[in-house]
Amino acid sequence: MFEAFRKRLGSVLSSRNADETFRKSELGDRVLEALVESDVSVSVAERISEITEKTAEKAGGKITQSQMFSLVKRSVKSVFDAVEPAVDIMSPQKKPYIVMFLGVNGGGKTTTIAKLAAYLKRNGSRVVISASDTFRAGAIDQLIHWTSEIGIELIKHDKGSDPSAVAFDAINHATARKMDYVLIDTAGRMQNNKNLVEEMKKIKRVAKPDLTLLILDAMIGQDALSQGKTFMGDIGFDGLVITKLDTDAKGGLLISLCYELKKPVYFIGTGQKVDDIMEFDSKWYLDRLFPESS
Numbered sequence: 628m629f630e631a632f633r634k635r636l637g638s639v640l641s642s643r644n645a646d647e648t649f650r651k652s653e654l655g656d657r658v659l660e661a662l663v664e665s666d667v668s669v670s671v672a673e674r675i676s677e678i679t680e681k682t683a684e685k686a687g688g689k690i691t692q693s694q695m696f697s698l699v700k701r702s703v704k705s706v707f708d709a710v711e712p713a714v715d716i717m718s719p720q721k722k723p724y725i726v727m728f729l730g731v732n733g734g735g736k737t738t739t740i741a742k743l744a745a746y747l748k749r750n751g752s753r754v755v756i757s758a759s760d761t762f763r764a765g766a767i768d769q770l771i772h773w774t775s776e777i778g779i780e781l782i783k784h785d786k787g788s789d790p791s792a793v794a795f796d797a798i799n800h801a802t803a804r805k806m807d808y809v810l811i812d813t814a815g816r817m818q819n820n821k822n823l824v825e826e827m828k829k830i831k832r833v834a835k836p837d838l839t840l841l842i843l844d845a846m847i848g849q850d851a852l853s854q855g856k857t858f859m860g861d862i863g864f865d866g867l868v869i870t871k872l873d874t875d876a877k878g879g880l881l882i883s884l885c886y887e888l889k890k891p892v893y894f895i896g897t898g899q900k901v902d903d904i905m906e907f908d909s910k911w912y913l914d915r916l917f918p919e920s921s
């Protein structure tokens with residue numbers, strides 16, 4: 628994962644011997660170029676290159692290539708540090724802890740819910756999934772398949788029924804059995820589908836989720852940012868899940884998303900199998916992007 632980011636940054640920043648130095652004026656431009664090529668939006672890349680330049684100035688003029696990598700790493704870290712901290716979803720303060728998932732169709736909601744349910748189960752929790760995507764043919768079948776494979780409960784109604792009523796039933800089911808989590812799947816929505824927006828709002832009102840997560844597909848690059856902004860305005864969410872990072876997605880996208888949306892990333896999807904999910908840790912991510920820097 629993230630090889631493309633490392634390669635791009637490496638090729639732009641290390642086009643000379645490691646012990647040669649960069650002039651300050653050249654530094655910002657090179658960082659900017661490397662980041663923009665790695666799916667970091669221009670405004671964020673500009674901000675990071677500015678911070679890098681300023682830090683370099685304080686360090687006194689010329690810096691080496693390895694110092695440069697460390698500087699960029701620190702600047703990127705400051706982006707993650709500025710985001711509101713994630714709540715610890717693994718030790719919820721309430722039972723059942725209700726998590727609702729949003730996102731456009733095909734982004735990976737249903738798959739992520741199955742992966743997360745399996746992950747929570749492995750950690751000893753009792754989970755029920757609410758099949759609140761009653762809109763798409765096959766959505767309920769997809770969950771029947773996953774939940775029987777993982778061995779967890781699914782609350783479902785017929786296709787076309789009220790998604791909020793399914794969520795309501797799932798929450799009652801979990802409450803009566805003192806279960807730990809309710810994970811609510813929802814229908815994928817095109818950016819401009821008003822009915823689905825109203826439907827999501829209704830589910831939110833009825834289910835009162837403790838946490839709402841937006842699923843964004845890393846393969847779509849910068850479009851993920853505009854999706855994030857649209858969902859923020861229309862429905863609102865508390866955090867992100869970035870899927871498909873195992874593809875040739877450029878990886879720098881996470882930096883833009885955190886910077887622009889000011890929301891933490893909770894999980895990342897790293898494949899199509901049930902185990903391909905990780906809790907997101909910015910330190911792990913930074914160490915991957917900048918493996919040789921302190």
Ligand SMILES: Nc1nc2c(ncn2[C@@H]2O[C@H](COP(=O)(O)OP(=O)(O)OP(=O)(O)O)[C@@H](O)[C@H]2O)c(=O)[nH]1
Nearest residue numbers: 732733734735736737738815870871896897898899
């Ligand atoms: N490579 C890869 N594929 C993924 C990942 N997460 C999901 N997918 C695939 O993306 C496709 C769509 O996933 P779904 O979970 O059905 O997406 P959805 O958001 O529920 O879609 P709708 O129900 O249509 O709204 C499936 O083929 C998944 O296997 C991931 O992390 N990596």
Ligand SMILES: [Mg+2]
Nearest residue numbers: 736737760766
């Ligand atoms: Mg789905």
